[in-house]
Amino acid sequence: MLYLDHAATSPVRPEVLEAMRPYLTEVFGNPSSHHTTGEAAANALDDARARVAAVLGMRTGDVVFTAGGTEANNLAVKGITLAALVRDRRHLVVSPVEHESILESAEYLRRFHAVSVTQVAVDARGRISPDALGAALRDDTALVSLGHANNEIGTVQDVAALGAVARATGVPLHVDAVQSAGWLDLRDLGADAISIAGHKLGAPKGIGALAVRGRVPLEPLLHGGGQERGRRSGTENVAGAVGLATALQLAEAERAAVAARVGAATERFIAAVQTRIPSATLTGDPRHRLPATASFTFAGTSGEAVLLELERRGIVSSSGSACAAGSDEPSHVLLACGIAPEVAQTSVRFTFGRAALPTDAPEHLAALVADAVRAVSG
Missing domain, CATH: 3.90.1150.10 (Aspartate Aminotransferase, domain 1)
Structure with missing residues (x-):
């Protein structure tokens, strides 16, 4: 059988499985626990966070581990937009070719938080022009959320040019890099937030990350113990984070x-x-x-x-x-x-x-x- 559906998911790499193994067995502590077992897990989590940040061109503290790309996109679109409501910014820009996790997050904000949503048009090849994006921005735009590479047709956006348009008006840019991670350079996108997912890279399903720059306010969607610097409560998946960092580093090196x-x-x-x-x-x-x-x-x-x-x-x-x-x-x-x-x-x-x-x-x-x-x- 020849498997040609890697955009949906890829097998776990042997190196990733081996890197994860200790954190599924003897190093099993809760990283929030203040004892040696918990501290060992916390150290592994911190190391994984630093490694992910380096590949994404972000700071270590910018990285929030999530349960996958869908949660990372939800946290970016909802979290950044909800945080901007206090500044009376109630406008969101996406495109019609985005992943469902972005489009449905936008629809949720429209229905339940009175956020105005603009879908900037794409051309016949699925590309967004900087002029079209510029025309879609408003004084009250809270966020632009766009995919780096489309999950269905593979079209790659000129994120650097689009980001320059957003920056010129002071609007943060979220980039869904779930498909492009491991294939394209993510370090110089000029994005304020980047989403990735482990299972596209050779890590297991159920682990992802959102890297969001510290200057960008982010309203958490999950509340509880205040993990991930208060941005995503819940005991972290230490083994998954180690696997994601390992897979991302291997893919970047190759x-x-x-x-x-x-x-x-x-x-x-x-x-x-x-x-x-x-x-x-x-x-x-x-x-x-x-x-x-x-x-x-x-x-x-x-x-x-x-x-x-x-x-x-x-x-x-x-x-x-x-x-x-x-x-x-x-x-x-x-x-x-x-x-x-x-x-x-x-x-x-x-x-x-x-x-x-x-x-x-x-x-x-x-x-x-x-x-x-x-x-x-x-």
Whole structure:
């Protein structure tokens, strides 16, 4: 079986599992406990926090460990916006191609806190222009929250340019880097807050982080013992934090070489698919795209039917976001890019991992995709 759904989740790396093991066994203390067992856990947590901060280009104290990317995005969007309400800033800017955790957080704020939400438009490739963002900002804008790289089509935003627009008006920028972490450099984004998730990097599910600069007020969503400097109460997942830090460091050390190798294989796969399948249309930006992502529509087919045929041929892929699995609705990302609903429902996403592929794998894979598409095209 060839697993090509790494944007949904990746397997835990052996090095990560080994790094976590002591904190699942003998070093089991609560990091808030004031004894040697608790202090050992607290030291490991502090070390993990420092390592995550270094990769993100943030300060150690900026990092808040969460239960994953969804919680990190919720904490950023809700926490920063709610804290800004005392300054009468009641406006939030997102885009229509964001992950559900951002869009639904924005909708919650609109419904229950009278926050005005603007969705800045994207072009046909899923990109946001700095001019469009600038036009969306207002005097009462509390936050701009945007994805660094889209989880469905892989389009990468020019976050540096967008951040410059936000900074010019004094508006903080939150960047959802769940998909881009490990593939792109996160240190010079100019973001005020960055979200990541462990299970996209080779750490377990259930651990993530939000790094938010100290100058940005943040209202906690979880209340209780005041852990994470009062920003996220609850006993910390020490083993998960160690795993996240280890996976992030490993991915960062390998990033340039792996991105170049995987990106070259992905380009060969895209070219082979487009050669073999006349109906195949690459979605997203062909240049500004994650190196491991290739998403297509196959007009005249059903994306779900193609997925079933691919699995019969030993290939596991997806039709888009795992968080929208089971929905009969066409992808909100593709609709925002101007793709017709009936075409959007033919989408299939292939996302590669960091492991090396056999030399002939891209072309062989494209041949299997072509077989699957022909099988459902009648």
